[in-house]
Amino acid sequence: MLYLLQTQLYGLMMLGIYFIFLRNHRSYSWNRFYLLMSCVVPFLLPFAKIPSLLDTLPAVTPLEAIRLDEVVIGNLLRSDNEWEKYLIVLYWAVAAILLTRLLLKLLRVYKVLSTYKFKETASGILLATNTGIGPGSFGRYVFLPGVDAEAAILKHETAHVHKKHSLDVVLLEVLRVVFWPCLHLYFAERELKITHEFEADGVAALSDNAYTDVLLNSVFSTQNFALTHTFIHHPIKRRIKMLQKNESRTKVRTLTLGSAVMTLLFIGGIAYLQSCKGKPKEMPTANKGRTATANEQQEMKEENGVWNYVEQMPVSKVSVPEYLGANIKYPEYAKKNRIEGRVVLKFVIDENGNINSVEAVKSPDASLTEEAIRVVKSMPRWEPGKHDGKAVKVSFFLPISFKLS
Numbered sequence: 001m002l003y004l005l006q007t008q009l010y011g012l013m014m015l016g017i018y019f020i021f022l023r024n025h026r027s028y029s030w031n032r033f034y035l036l037m038s039c040v041v042p043f044l045l046p047f048a049k050i051p052s053l054l055d056t057l058p059a060v061t062p063l064e065a066i067r068l069d070e071v072v073i074g075n076l077l078r079s080d081n082e083w084e085k086y087l088i089v090l091y092w093a094v095a096a097i098l099l100t101r102l103l104l105k106l107l108r109v110y111k112v113l114s115t116y117k118f119k120e121t122a123s124g125i126l127l128a129t130n131t132g133i134g135p136g137s138f139g140r141y142v143f144l145p146g147v148d149a150e151a152a153i154l155k156h157e158t159a160h161v162h163k164k165h166s167l168d169v170v171l172l173e174v175l176r177v178v179f180w181p182c183l184h185l186y187f188a189e190r191e192l193k194i195t196h197e198f199e200a201d202g203v204a205a206l207s208d209n210a211y212t213d214v215l216l217n218s219v220f221s222t223q224n225f226a227l228t229h230t231f232i233h234h235p236i237k238r239r240i241k242m243l244q245k246n247e248s249r250t251k252v253r254t255l256t257l258g259s260a261v262m263t264l265l266f267i268g269g270i271a272y273l274q275s276c277k278g279k280p281k282e283m284p285t286a287n288k289g290r291t292a293t294a295n296e297q298q299e300m301k302e303e304n305g306v307w308n309y310v311e312q313m314p315v316s317k318v319s320v321p322e323y324l325g326a327n328i329k330y331p332e333y334a335k336k337n338r339i340e341g342r343v344v345l346k347f348v349i350d351e352n353g354n355i356n357s358v359e360a361v362k363s364p365d366a367s368l369t370e371e372a373i374r375v376v377k378s379m380p381r382w383e384p385g386k387h388d389g390k391a392v393k394v395s396f397f398l399p400i401s402f403k404l405s
Contacts, residue, residue, distance in 0.1 A: 003046055004181055010042035011184030013266060015191075021259035023191070024238070026245060027252045028199040034259060035192045036168060039175055039185055041267070048271035070342075070399040071324045091181075098177045105173075113141050125161045139166050156204035165196040198242050205243055306348055307394050310387040314349040314394050317380050327375045330402065331367035338404060339365045343372045345398045351391040353381040361397070372400050 015038055022031050112133065118126035118141055131143040137157040144154075160166070172189045179185060333339075341364030348357040358376050363369040376398065385394040 004179070006046045007042040007179065008182050008184060010045050010270065011038060011182060011188070014038035014042065014263065015184055015187055017259055017262050017266065018191070021255050021262065024242065024245075025252060025255050026198075026202075026242065026247050027256045028195060028202060030256045030259075031195045032168070032192065032199065034263075035188050035195060036171070037263075039172060039188050039192075042182075042184065043175075043179065045267065045270055046274070048267070048274060050271050050275040068320060068396055068398045070401055071321045072401045072403060073325065073328045073330060074403045094180055095177055098180055102173050102177055109138055112143075113138070116143065123158050123162075125158050137161055137166070152204045156200045159200035159203035160196065163196075163199060165200075168192055168196070194238060197239055201239055201243055305393055307385065307387060307392050310385045310392055310394055312386040314353065314385040314396075315383040317382065320379075320398070323379060324375055324400065327378065328371055328400070330404075331371050333367045334365055334402065335404065339368065340403050341365065341368065342399055342401045343368050345372055345376055345400065346395060347376060347398065348393050348395050349382050349384060350393050351384050353384045355379055355382070357395075364402075368402050 018031070018034055018038060022034060025031070112131075113128075116128035116131050118128045121127050124140070125137075126141045127144070128141070129144045129147050132145055134143045134145050135149055135153050135157055136143055137160045140161055142154070142157045142161060169189075169192075172185065172192065176185050176189070342362065343360055343364070344362040346357075346359055346361050347355050350356050355377060358373050360369045360373065363372075384391040386392065
């Protein structure tokens, strides 16, 4: 769920850059590339990390190292897990429906294309006439409703074929099947299709000064079907305005460069933030022992015969989170009164690995404190910590969060 929310946010932000810098400007090839990138990059961006940044994050101090990982104890009902399963089933059920719909569209296109005779032209397209549909194109195929068509229209459809616009459409359809909750794909698809038309219009208009009239004359006489590029793709007003729009190359290059710089800054910023969330370099914890460095030894302290950090830290013979999660029972009193919160325990591992002096330094309720202390005291004996080769007492802090569903 979090992944889908991230991709949705990143996709909408990239489309925001598109709308600010590129929409309704004549940088057609770049616009097309950018829209495709805005559909694919958001699904990869959540995994973006900067390895060098992760490697240089400051390590935790010894005082932080003696704080064990937080353990979360929840009164999770079985129905919660069931709902998660239902949501997953629902998600893929919708995806299956959309996949079936896409396959039916492709089947319909295949049937239409296999119905008529296509002849290869000098320009490399496969052309069929008297189809009753179109003018339109899909892949290398171009179909005309009658015997002939305006030269500009044929030029337009040929541009779709040569620029492989159909591949973009199929790619967007596949992404919408798998990631159907992501709304940015629907916005991107709409803009991508009109960009295809702008690009093909630009090619066709070069050879026909009356191309605008051709567009208007064909508005009410075109039939089409799914996945194909039809000659009349609304909104017709935008297409005509783009044909008549005059922009200097300098302005187009400036907008293109601006969008590229903003996108690189955006991607770099996201990767940086996600890298900063990475885990710091590992220090020894209760389950991992090693010899302390000289700098670490300087920060070791002993009070009343108890160390807060030693050369070789104590090691638990069991997984602390798993043991506590399996044995702590949410107190009935706390459940009844909807009491939640974090209990922070302090305890000592003595020279023999026994757990002693368990006490709460922070707690929202006595019932939670009693249960947490009870289970911690019942933990199996640890491997004791050592300093200068001798077993010594070492203290730890352990946060345990109690959460109700």
